[in-house]
Amino acid sequence: MFKLSSSSAQIKFGETFAVLIVVFFAFIFGAQFYVSSLENSFEESLRERQQTQALERLEFTLNYDAFLRRSLNNQERTYDLLSIEAFSNLDNLTKNRIFRESEIVVRLYNSTYNPLSQEFFFEEFEFQDSGNNILVLHNNTARFYTSSGQIRASSVLPHSAVINVYDPVDKIILVGILEVRSFY
Secondary structure (H helix, E strand, O other): OHHHHHHHHHHHHHHHHHHHHHHHHHHHHHHHHHHHHHHHHHHHHHHHHHHHHHHHHHHHHHOOOOOEEEEOOEEEEEEEHHHHHHHHOOOHHHHHHHHOOEEEEEEEEEEEEEOOOOEEEEEEOOOOOOOOOEEEEEEOOHHHEOOOOOEOOOOEEEEEEEEEEEEOOOOEEEEEEEEEEEEO
């Protein structure tokens, strides 16, 4: 009788041990699945946050008060060329505090309209300082490039907008493309 009770106890112990092993493996696989889904969720939320920050940086640049042209104490959605050029010549410490790790470039074009053919023509506007149509407002991206010029940022989010820029010297309105590239 003692032998029968002992083998019955061993069988129950074996069954309990087998159930514990199955529960242990189920817990391990469940935890692994849970951590994997959390990791994917974290990466997705990081990408969404970076995209939101890049769009906010574009919106901030478009609404930056120092760039907007003023007339009779009213702000217009026209940018002042002299203000933009003056900002591009500011020290990097000030610009870094405002725009962080980004590259902000303005490309300007003269536009003419031919009423006979009903077509618009665009020619590049050349800045007097650089002799080309590109004005770099801010570039704080050197640490995201290798010495050979390869990008090593985890992501670069480019956004652009078409703007009107008033040239007070020549008294003309130019068409501009504002490009904001955010580096992460």
